[in-house]
Each structure stands twice: as structure tokens, then as C-alpha cells.
Amino acid sequence: MKFIIFHCSIMQLWAFLYLYEYNFIEADMKNPIQIKTYVEGILKTCTLAVLATEANGQPCASLMAITPFKGFRQILFATYRNTQKFENIINNSRVAVLIQGEEQDRSNLQKGFALTAYGHAHEVGKSELEEAVHSHIKRHPNLESFLHSGDIAILRIKVETYQVVRGIDDVVWWPVTDTEY
Numbered sequence: 001m002k003f004i005i006f007h008c009s010i011m012q013l014w015a016f017l018y019l020y021e022y023n024f025i026e027a028d029m030k031n032p033i034q035i036k037t038y039v040e041g042i043l044k045t046c047t048l049a050v051l052a053t054e055a056n057g058q059p060c061a062s063l064m065a066i067t068p069f070k071g072f073r074q075i076l077f078a079t080y081r082n083t084q085k086f087e088n089i090i091n092n093s094r095v096a097v098l099i100q101g102e103e104q105d106r107s108n109l110q111k112g113f114a115l116t117a118y119g120h121a122h123e124v125g126k127s128e129l130e131e132a133v134h135s136h137i138k139r140h141p142n143l144e145s146f147l148h149s150g151d152i153a154i155l156r157i158k159v160e161t162y163q164v165v166r167g168i169d170d171v172v173w174w175p176v177t178d179t180e181y
Contacts, residue, residue, distance in 0.1 A: 035174045036072065039162050042099055042115045043068040043075075047139065051077065052096040053088035053121075060088055066097065067139045069132060073176055075117060075157040076124070076136050078147055086153055093120040095157055113166045119159040129154060 043066075051064045062085050067076040075097055079086050089095065097117045124132045132154050137144050146152065164172045 030172075032174065035162075035164060035172055038164060039115060039174065040068075040072050042101070043072055046099045046101070046115075048099075049075075050098045050100075051085065052098065053085050054092055054094070055084070055088040060084055064097075065136075065140045065143060066099075067136045069135055069156060072162075073159055075119075075159060076132055076154060077157075078136060078143065078152055078154050081151045081153050086155075089121045089155065093122060095119065095121045097157060111167060113164070116163040116165075117157060117159045118161045118163070119157045121155045121157045124154045124156050132156065 047065060047067075049064055049066045051062045053060045053062075062079075064077040064079075068074070069076045095118075099115045099117075100112065101114075102112050133147055136154065137147055147154070159176050161176065162174045164174065
């Protein structure tokens with residue numbers, strides 16, 4: 001029996017229980033349905049991630065509150081417009097988002113995992129802004145005043161590919177185009 005400790009929201013432990021009950025934690029991860037379910041479980045459970053951007057060859061990493069949007073295909077986050085990360089995204093929309101956690105078995109052996117989403121980030125358009133803000137507030141109620149303050153941008157990452165790493169020899173790439181499941 002394995003247990004997984006997400007360095008994420010404990011309040012959403014049900015997602016882990018779902019993954020465990022249907023044996024996706026121990027899954028071989030070669031079946032796209034299992035990969036999709038694993039990715040969805042992590043996105044439902046974890047509320048923080050590291051956003052990677054780049055400017056003039058210099059990488060930039062920022063801890064961000066994230067919200068899955070429209071399933072697993074998009075990830076929302078918010079930032080002030082006067083930040084380096086916002087400027088980086090305006091100049092180069094390619095980003096990566098890393099979510100990290102650990103699995104622990106009965107003998108207390110730790111096994112780390114990382115889920116990385118690769119895609120392009122753009123500001124949410126006016127037609128979807130209200131829905132995006134509502135989704136982000138629902139997931140992060142402590143950010144409501146921040147999200148309604150001036151000069152805030154709500155950004156959406158359109159995920160192209162996920163990378164699931166559960167060990168040095170356990171790496172799976174999953175293009176979001178495999179989403180018919």
C-alpha cells in the first residue's frame with residue numbers, strides 16, 4: 001500500500017482517495033486514460049505551482065496560486081501587470097508550470113513526483129473573464145480582494161503537453177491532443 005503526500009491543499013484529499021481507490025497511483029502510466037486521470041487528480045488537489053517564464057535567456061520562477069479551467073486543458077493564475085513575470089509572458093508566451101509532491105509507502109520510503117504543464121500563457125479575454133475570476137475565487141477565496149484590485153491580469157495557460165515524472169526511469173509525456181478519453 002502506498003500513500004501520497006501532496007505538498008498542496010489538504011482540504012481536497014478526496015482526489016487522492018479517488019486515485020488510490022482506482023489504483024492510478026500504482027498504475028503503469030502507459031494508458032492515456034490512466035495518465036489523464038492521474039493528471040486530473042493532481043490538478044484537483046494541488047493549489048500551488050511554480051511558473052517558469054523566460055526573458056533574454058534568463059529564466060524566472062514564481063510561486064503561483066493555480067486553478068484548472070475547463071478540465072485539465074487550461075490553468076489559470078493571476079498577477080499584477082507591473083511584474084517581471086507578466087512582462088516575460090507578454091514578450092514570450094511559452095511557459096511551464098511545475099507541481100511537485102511525494103508518495104510514501106508503508107515502509108516510509110519517499111518517492112517524489114512532478115507534474116509539469118507546458119504551453120502558452122495569454123490574458124483571459126473579456127468574454128470569459130467573469131467565469132475565470134469566479135473559478136479562481138472559488139478555489140482561492142483568500143485571493144478575492146487581490147483579484148478585484150486594480151492592475152491585475154488573469155492569465156490562462158493553454159496546455160499543450162504534460163510531463164509526469166514519478167522516478168528517475170518513470171517519465172511519461174502526454175500531449176493534450178490525446179484528450180478524447
